[in-house]
Amino acid sequence: MDRKKVLITGAAGRIGSVIHHAFRDRYRLRLMYHNTVPPVEGDEEVMVGSIADLAFLEEAVQGVDAIVHMAGNPSGKATWEAVLEANIQGTYCVYEAARRQGVKRIVFASTNHVTGYYEKEKIYTTPDMPERPDSYYGASKALGEDLARYYVDAFGLEIFCLRIGSFQPDESVKNRKSDRILSTWLSHRDCVQLVRRCLEVEGLNYGIFYGISGNQRAYWDISNARQLLGYEPEDDAERFA
Amino acid sequence: MDRKKVLITGAAGRIGSVIHHAFRDRYRLRLMYHNTVPPVEGDEEVMVGSIADLAFLEEAVQGVDAIVHMAGNPSGKATWEAVLEANIQGTYCVYEAARRQGVKRIVFASTNHVTGYYEKEKIYTTPDMPERPDSYYGASKALGEDLARYYVDAFGLEIFCLRIGSFQPDESVKNRKSDRILSTWLSHRDCVQLVRRCLEVEGLNYGIFYGISGNQRAYWDISNARQLLGYEPEDDAERFA
Numbered sequence: 001m002d003r004k005k006v007l008i009t010g011a012a013g014r015i016g017s018v019i020h021h022a023f024r025d026r027y028r029l030r031l032m033y034h035n036t037v038p039p040v041e042g043d044e045e046v047m048v049g050s051i052a053d054l055a056f057l058e059e060a061v062q063g064v065d066a067i068v069h070m071a072g073n074p075s076g077k078a079t080w081e082a083v084l085e086a087n088i089q090g091t092y093c094v095y096e097a098a099r100r101q102g103v104k105r106i107v108f109a110s111t112n113h114v115t116g117y118y119e120k121e122k123i124y125t126t127p128d129m130p131e132r133p134d135s136y137y138g139a140s141k142a143l144g145e146d147l148a149r150y151y152v153d154a155f156g157l158e159i160f161c162l163r164i165g166s167f168q169p170d171e172s173v174k175n176r177k178s179d180r181i182l183s184t185w186l187s188h189r190d191c192v193q194l195v196r197r198c199l200e201v202e203g204l205n206y207g208i209f210y211g212i213s214g215n216q217r218a219y220w221d222i223s224n225a226r227q228l229l230g231y232e233p234e235d236d237a238e239r240f241a
Numbered sequence: 242m243d244r245k246k247v248l249i250t251g252a253a254g255r256i257g258s259v260i261h262h263a264f265r266d267r268y269r270l271r272l273m274y275h276n277t278v279p280p281v282e283g284d285e286e287v288m289v290g291s292i293a294d295l296a297f298l299e300e301a302v303q304g305v306d307a308i309v310h311m312a313g314n315p316s317g318k319a320t321w322e323a324v325l326e327a328n329i330q331g332t333y334c335v336y337e338a339a340r341r342q343g344v345k346r347i348v349f350a351s352t353n354h355v356t357g358y359y360e361k362e363k364i365y366t367t368p369d370m371p372e373r374p375d376s377y378y379g380a381s382k383a384l385g386e387d388l389a390r391y392y393v394d395a396f397g398l399e400i401f402c403l404r405i406g407s408f409q410p411d412e413s414v415k416n417r418k419s420d421r422i423l424s425t426w427l428s429h430r431d432c433v434q435l436v437r438r439c440l441e442v443e444g445l446n447y448g449i450f451y452g453i454s455g456n457q458r459a460y461w462d463i464s465n466a467r468q469l470l471g472y473e474p475e476d477d478a479e480r481f482a
Contacts, residue, residue, distance in 0.1 A: 080333055088329065088384075092321055117394045128371055133391045142387040143329075143380065150374045153358045 003028050006199065007064040009051060009094065010071030012038060014169050015109065015191060019068060022192040027199075032060050032071065051090035057097035066105040066199050069094045076113055076135045083140035091144040095151045095159070107198040110145055110161040112184065112210065112220065113138030119219065126221040127163070127208040145208060152206040160198035160229075164211035165220070167191060183217040185237035190214075197229040204228055213237060244269050247440065248305040250292060250335065251312030253279060255410050256350065256432060260309060263433040268440075273301050273312065292331035298338035307346040307440050310335045317354055317376045324381035332385040336392045336400070348439040351386055351402040353425065353451065353461065354379030360460065367462040368404070368449040386449060393447040401439035401470075405452035406461070408432060424458040426478035431455075438470040445469055454478060 004027050010016040011031035017038070023029060030045040040046055049056040051071040061067060071094075073086040091108065098106055116134025118125040133139040141163075148159035165184035186194075190213045198209075207228055210220035214233035225231040245268050251257040252272035258279070264270060271286040281287055290297040292312040302308060312335075314327040332349065339347055357375025359366040374380040382404075389400040406425035427435075431454045439450075448469055451461035455474035466472040 080337070084330065084333075089325065092325075096321070117390070120394075130369055130371070131387045131390070132394065133387055134395070135391070139384065139388045139391050143384040146372045146374055146383040146387075147380045149358070149372065150376070150380050153361075153373065154375070 004065040004199070005030065005063065006066050006068060007032060007061055008068045008070060009060075010034075010069070010109070012036060013070055013074065015164065015167050016068075016070040018167075018188050019070065019192060019195055022188070023196075026196070030060070030064055034071070052085050052093055054093045054097060057093045058100055061094075061097045061101045061103050063101075064103055066107070067094060067098060067103060068107045068109075068195055068199070070109045072109065072140075073137065076137050078135075078137050078140075080136045083136045087137070087140035088143050091140075092147060095147060095157065098157060099151060099155050104156065104158050105199060106148070106157065106159045107195050108144055108148055108159055108161045110141045110163045110208070111138060112163045112165050114142045114145065114163055115220075122219075124219050124221070125210075127210065127224055149206060156205075158205040160201075160204075160206070161208045162194060162198070162211040163208065163220070164191070166212075182237045182241055183212075183215055183219055185213050185215055185235075185240070186211050187213045187233075187235035190233045190235050193234070194225065194229070194231055197225075197231055201229050245306040245440070246271065246304065247307050247309060248273060248302055249309045249311060250301075251275075251310070251350070253277060254311055254315065256405070256408050257309075257311040259408075259429050260311065260433060260436055263429075264437075267437070271301070271305055275312070293326050293334055295334045295337060298334045299341055302335075302338045302342045302344050304342075305344055307348070308335060308339060308344060309348045309350075309436055309440070311350045313350065313381075314378065317378050319376075319378050319381075321377045324377045328378070328381035329384050332381075333388060336388060336398065339398060340392060340396050345397065345399050346440060347389070347398065347400045348436050349385055349389055349400055349402045351382045351404045351449070352379060353404045353406050355383045355386065355404055356461075363460075365460050365462070366451075368451065368465055390447060397446075399446040401442075401445075401447070402449045403435060403439070403452040404449065404461070405432070407453075423478045423482055424453075424456055424460055426454050426456055426476075426481070427452050428454045428474075428476035431474045431476050434475070435466065435470070435472055438466075438472055442470050 006027040117132035131142040151157040209225040213235040215237040247268040358373035372383040392398040450466040454476040456478040
């Protein structure tokens with residue numbers, strides 16, 4: 001059976017680069033970078049350009065079976081102007097390019113900051129609660145989720161929004177700045193599993209899922225990821241306690 | 242007691258012009274127009290400029306007690322580019338200008354199209370259900386609501402989002418194109434009451450309310466407007482049945 005062809009946007013990012021290496025054997029990959037291009041291997045395709053450029057995006061998505069959309073400004077402290085360009089306009093360009101080119105399935109890197117004010121108030125949070133962003137960054141990803149729903153309802157796309165928790169480049173060291181990570185951690189292999197399940201699940205066309213490992217101290221509900229995606233996290237941040 | 246000073250953005254619009262005339266005696270008004278300026282009266286102040294120009298907005302909000310934010314592209318068929326400028330950037334500018342100038346209270350003209358896909362599927366809708374926009378227009382107003390929540394939580398603003406139904410310039414004639422209006426109608430005086438209650442309610446800093454009259458056939462829940470705002474609609478679209 002032919003391997004699916006998957007475009008990864010933001011392939012140089014913290015998460016994008018992990019996904020890139022983990023998906024090498026499973027999918028044929030097209031990697032989209034903003035400027036710098038790290039080493040690529042084998043038959044991997046590479047494109048360089050701006051996520052906010054619709055004409056470029058139309059080229060980038062042409063002929064792929066699915067998109068893992070990781071590009072964007074990842075800072076919780078980003079300015080409005082920064083997220084307006086990279087996250088709001090950028091995510092519109094991904095969805096719209098996919099619609100025009102007939103690509104149905106997209107995994108969208110949203111963020112727990114879409115509901116960050118519940119966390120500040122120590123409120124256990126489920127994915128169906130009203131959005132309560134804690135930043136321009138969080139608000140920009142809320143728009144990405146709402147726009148996803150529109151593209152699913154109106155144009156038949158299949159979009160899965162992952163409200164990613166704490167993803168660390170180096171997994172061997174506990175983030176000692178705070179205990180928050182005991183609740184919010186997402187291990188590399190759980191992240192890879194979650195994205196893969198979103199790419200391969202059948203009979204589902206939309207969903208919002210918190211992207212965390214099976215942390216005992218979690219205050220975000222991942223039961224819908226277990227039930228709808230078959231997500232079975234292998235890790236628990238308790239190891240850092 | 243001094244009358245409050247209220248800025249109305251989009252004062253030339255269908256709703257803005259009705260609010261303008263109804264509020265003349267109750268508040269001191271500053272009217273913001275995009276280009277054309279209709280006749281004004283008495284001590285009304287006028288400003289002309291773009292809703293997406295933050296520096297201009299900072300001038301426009303200076304010294305007012307509250308803002309009725311009606312400006313924006315009101316078309317359910319507007320392009321992404323149109324709503325990105327007028328509704329997304331425009332609403333950010335209003336909130337940010339208010340924050341910088343110390344204006345706390347804002348009434349934001351959202352729309353029923355934020356949840357339009359429930360209506361298409363004949364699902365009775367309450368304000369706390371996840372957003373399901375039916376258009377770029379609806380998605381842009383969803384962002385306005387989510388960004389409002391952020392400004393309330395993070396900066397202490399008080400913002401009330403009205404998901405306005407069907408507001409017609411001419412109230413004497415039934416819109417004969419469809420029976421939808423029997424469910425979605427908002428009369429002029431009920432609109433004026435609703436905006437006024439948002440401007441004057443105490444002990445509340447955020448809310449999403451459907452803006453319709455007391456229509457027997459309503460499929461949007463306005464019980465929270467009755468309970469939290471004291472909204473008592475005087476009209477019912479059944480008169481057109």
